[in-house]
Amino acid sequence: MSIGMSLLAILHDAPAYGMHLKNEFEARTGSMWPLNVGQVYSTLARCERDGLVRMVEDGPEGQKVYDLTDAGRERLRSWFETPTKTLPPARDERVLKLVMATGQRGVSSLDVIQAERRSAVELLQELTSLKRKESPDGDVGWAFLLDSLVFQTEARVRWLDDCEARLRRRGDTSTRPDAPITAPVHDTSEVSR
Amino acid sequence: MSIGMSLLAILHDAPAYGMHLKNEFEARTGSMWPLNVGQVYSTLARCERDGLVRMVEDGPEGQKVYDLTDAGRERLRSWFETPTKTLPPARDERVLKLVMATGQRGVSSLDVIQAERRSAVELLQELTSLKRKESPDGDVGWAFLLDSLVFQTEARVRWLDDCEARLRRRGDTSTRPDAPITAPVHDTSEVSR
DNA sequence: ACAGCCATGTAACTTGTTACATGATTTT
């Protein structure tokens, strides 16, 4: 429940009501993670049910102020402390798609790879152009998000190239000329050909 | 609905009943993606509701054989053809956690980064040891999955180091000595220190 | 006869997501 944990994080600074949580959430993520208000309320309700949060003030003007409970504080601490789980197993739609495409009659997994690759490279270009606009004292949250996307997308391109090479090694008739990637991190030019 | 699409993919080869779909799914993913049978039936039901699949035989021995409809075939084709969406936006729990940890009172984002990093490097080592056991004519699906994890995890380590550097640049009291990563892809040794 | 697997499904739940309903306050 990463959104719930984020709400706890915001509440850790100070008690707050729903609307404020939404605004603060988007402020911290640099508006890169738009959050529907409704979701704040339902998530908050779940947190209250689980005893992580408690209403401290039911203002006459309608604002319902929530605060952390001890359990909530503890839960938040453990969220920060415990590394995010990856395995088991890696539920990645792209991997699944590629696995399914391989050995599928009437489907060229090379085509699938290329489509994915084109889209990844395109994204990478958008991202680097966004990064160029980034000011050195801009929002840290936004920078984290952008960077993460860049690294993940780069990794995807490499992975796709690896998969392609693996397929060719196994002997497939092919479509595309070779052009291996060994570009340094954060350099789109060599990746985009 | 990536599981649903996978079921369509399997059905594309031949009509099949639930149990067979489960087995084939796990066979193709090299058992790296265990699939509860119950989920097959509910997913299948959804697919039938959406007209992607149709029951073609209600065997007296209890097996219910399903087959693709034209819509299902078309949907599958488009799944393979259309690159998997990433943006907007990147809902990554780790990013969220780090964003929330930054500027959080009483929480050191450097600690969060280090915990995540340790866990990533550990995973990377497990993965490379798994890769070493891999035979050159082993299951392709499994190889794809493993590789994807390796690349993604590597990217994560880089990202974490980048975040740390960014935080230090902004001036934080620190804990860890520097040791930047510029290791070539698929080399765990330089990443693990 | 009974253990075990094959095969079917259902119910309940989690997290996330959108769309809508409602009332209060503020601005024009």
Add this chain to the structure above:
DNA sequence: AAAATCATGTAACAAGTTACATGGCTGT
């Protein structure tokens, strides 16, 4: 007075996940 915004929430749904119920067939 009308429109906009603030603030609350509900309903419905998607996709995934687990646990359980049921019945048939098979081998010992």
